[in-house]
Amino acid sequence: WDLPALAFLVEVLECHEMREWSDSVLEIISRRLQSRSREKRRLALRGLVVLSKDPSVAESIRSLTQSLMDLLQDADGEVVALILSVFLNELQDRDTLISSPTALQLAEALRPLFDNDNSHVQLLSIQLFREVMQLVMDKGKKPLRTHVHQSLLPLFFHCHDE
Numbered sequence: 001w002d003l004p005a006l007a008f009l010v011e012v013l014e015c016h017e018m019r020e021w022s023d024s025v026l027e028i029i030s031r032r033l034q035s036r037s038r039e040k041r042r043l044a045l046r047g048l049v050v051l052s053k054d055p056s057v058a059e060s061i062r063s064l065t066q067s068l069m070d071l072l073q074d075a076d077g078e079v080v081a082l083i084l085s086v087f088l089n090e091l092q093d094r095d096t097l098i099s100s101p102t103a104l105q106l107a108e109a110l111r112p113l114f115d116n117d118n119s120h121v122q123l124l125s126i127q128l129f130r131e132v133m134q135l136v137m138d139k140g141k142k143p144l145r146t147h148v149h150q151s152l153l154p155l156f157f158h159c160h161d162e
Contacts, residue, residue, distance in 0.1 A: 003037070003040060003043070006040060006043045006047075009029075010044075010047040010050070013047055013051065023057075023060060025047065026057060026061065033048075033064070033068075034067070042079060045079060046082060048086045049085045052086045052090050062090065065102060068083050069105060072109045077117070077120070080121050081118065081120050084124035084125055084127075084128050085124065088124065088127060088128050088131065091128070091132070092131065103132050103135075107132060110125045110129045110132075114126060114129075
């Protein structure tokens with residue numbers, strides 16, 4: 001019953017009345033992120049995409065950053081695209097500051113995704129990379145400089161090919 005219940009939960013997240021339950025829902029969803037079942041992971045990530053659009057849940061979702069970055073290595077393009085969407089929702093339209101270590105780790109994780117077979121994943125990873133670079137705190141720019149330089153050449157080639 002776990003999978004149908006999770007599917008139902010994800011579908012009703014769109015309702016505004018569910019906002020007051022977002023912390024409980026986030027706890028349920030976060031436990032499903034590490035599931036061996038691909039369907040449960042996808043459903044959990046779909047739920048996170050919906051929750052990440054709500055600014056009141058933003059702080060709670062940030063606690064899942066490391067788990068989400070670990071899942072970026074997944075071979076499933078849909079899973080990676082959902083994770084990138086969660087990150088983009090978290091960073092867009094907010095005055096979010098991102099710490100230097102997190103930005104550095106995310107920049108390293110995004111670089112291989114520029115050449116992903118899935119063009120949607122490529123586009124989302126490039127967009128997220130741009131957002132992260134714009135939001136990096138001033139004091140964190142020096143450690144990122146090497147990774148930015150290493151990322152720009154593949155990014156340039158990719159844009160040139162397109």
